[in-house]
Amino acid sequence: MPELNARPTAVAVLRGNFTGTVLSGLETYGRAMRVGAEAARVGAVDLVRGRLPIKELLGQAWFLITVTAIPGILMAVPFGVIVSAQVGNIVHQLGANSLIGAAGGLGVIKQGAPLATGLLLGGAGAAAIAADLGARTIREEVDALRVMGIDPIERLVVPRVFAMVMIAPLLNILIIAVGVVAGYVVAIVALGVTPGSYWNSFGSFATMTDVWVSLIKSVLFGLLVAVISCQRGLEARGGPRGVADGVNAAVILSVVSIAVINVLITQVVAMFLPTRLA
Structure with missing residues (x-):
């Protein structure tokens, strides 16, 4: 009898934990989308009126460059090498060495570069932004801005969003260039492919x-x-521990979201824009 009574209780606990986790995750994404929509609205209005905080925007952009440029190059080299080596070995066994450039280049451009960009921004960039805003929140600087009638979204969020959006394609181009060159070197040196x-x-x-x-x-x-x-x-609570939890959550949510969005975009692009001869 005790075992029969314990089983529904355990199932109920597991169901409650699962439901709570799913609902909490959906609520978090809902709040994030609300922040994003508000930042887009405020940013568009400030852009039209010429009120964007350019100095803050450029400062955030330069900081993102300093924390992602060198790691981006270091990540691009392995991406290019791995794609060329793995695909090149298979293509070499099939006797189609002339296609190594296409396979390696497309692998870096379509998947390697955007994924490396997202992971770098989701690691270094997300951690830096979450830590900065979390520290401001627990020091009540954000509440002080609201008391003074200053919108934290306009003052803190919009410059960081614009800076991240501005730096992302530049970092992506850098990774494409380095990755393609790295794949070229591997193909020429290790696989015996001619440059032409x-x-x-x-x-x-x-x-x-x-x-x-x-x-x-x-x-x-x-x-x-x-x-x-x-x-x-902005939602950090509970002192330094809350800031650390916010940073951890920001990195994890960013990486998971990037992986999911990348799969969806890849499927849509493959359906409507299949690979073909240029």
Whole structure:
């Protein structure tokens, strides 16, 4: 009898935990989307009226460059090498070495560069923004802004969102360039592909549409990271421990969101814009 009575209780506890986790996650995303919509509205109004805090925006953009540029280069090299090495070995066994440039280049442009950009921004960028806004929140600086009639979204969130969206495509281009060059070196040195064959196949399959899709993905990833990290920072509670929890949540939510959005975009692009000869 005690075991029979304990089973429904355990099931109820598990169901309650699962439901609470799912609902909490949906509520968090809902609040983040609300912050994003408010930032987009305020940013558009300030842009039209010429009231954007340019100094704060440029400061945030420069900070993001300093924390992501070098790691971006270090991530781009392995991406280019791994794609060329793995795909190149398979293509080499099939006797189609002339396609290594196309496979390696498209792999970096379509997946490697935007994913590396999103992961860098979701790691270093999200942590920095969430920590900064979280520290301001627990020091009651955000409440002080509201008391003075200053909108925290306009003063703190909008510059960071604009800076992240501005830096994301630049970082994406940097990673594409370094990744393609790294793949080229591996193909030439390790796989015996001729330079002309590599660039000819790369130019035959890679199009500007692929580059634009990659840039759009990086911009969406940057926007998503900025909104999530700002929302977690503004909701930090409970002192330094709350700031640490907010930073951790911002990084995890950013990375998971980037992975999900990337799968959806990849499927849509594959349906409407399939790979073809340039």
